[in-house]
Amino acid sequence: MTTTKRSRESRTVLTDIVLPPDTNYHGTIFGGNVMAYVDKVASIAAMRHSRMQVVTAASDSFDFLAPIKTGEAICIEGYVTSTRTTSMEVFVKVEAEDLLTGERRQAATSYLTFVALDGNGKPASVPRVVPETEEEKWHFAGAQERYEIRKRRREQQRT
Numbered sequence: 001m002t003t004t005k006r007s008r009e010s011r012t013v014l015t016d017i018v019l020p021p022d023t024n025y026h027g028t029i030f031g032g033n034v035m036a037y038v039d040k041v042a043s044i045a046a047m048r049h050s051r052m053q054v055v056t057a058a059s060d061s062f063d064f065l066a067p068i069k070t071g072e073a074i075c076i077e078g079y080v081t082s083t084r085t086t087s088m089e090v091f092v093k094v095e096a097e098d099l100l101t102g103e104r105r106q107a108a109t110s111y112l113t114f115v116a117l118d119g120n121g122k123p124a125s126v127p128r129v130v131p132e133t134e135e136e137k138w139h140f141a142g143a144q145e146r147y148e149i150r151k152r153r154r155e156q157q158r159t
């Protein structure tokens, strides 16, 4: 197996137009729909990095920063920011795009953790990630602390 991979090799982008069935009575997209898009993009990024089956193990706090309205585009982008032995952290950014002006607003961000599984459904080792851009290095630098916070949260939930 390849032992290292660059962050950009997992980069995944998805764009869709928001239509009335996707929205609430304010005419803005349902939060659950945004979360489903984020999980989908992040899982593709994790599979591109590991080239294995993956499961979502955790999603960090999810902040909806701005609504996305009917007729706007929802633009989702994610990539693997760090790895441990069998787990991968994926950063996902969601933007709203006004398709008439091209103006973009940040709508949401999140970190998710995926675990790669072997053919028997057991956690399996993944390649280490190599960050290259300033943004990738910034996420990579904070990953150890976020990993420890998740671990503590998990231990508290088990007690």
Ligand SMILES: CC(=O)SCCNC(=O)CCNC(=O)[C@H](O)C(C)(C)COP(=O)(O)OP(=O)(O)OC[C@H]1O[C@@H](n2cnc3c(N)ncnc32)[C@H](O)[C@@H]1OP(=O)(O)O
Binding pocket: 055, 056, 057, 058, 083, 084, 085, 086, 087, 088, 113, 115, 123, 150, 154
């Ligand atoms: C509940 C649902 O249905 S959500 C829908 C989709 N997701 C799922 O179905 C996943 C359900 N969960 C699982 O299958 C298991 O808990 C797994 C595969 C994620 C982990 O299996 P475990 O037997 O607990 O594995 P183990 O304790 O050895 O941990 C394996 C890795 O997962 C990581 N991990 C496990 N749980 C979490 C968590 N909640 N948050 C972050 N990382 C986690 C560990 O840190 C470890 O990473 P590392 O090898 O890089 O250090």
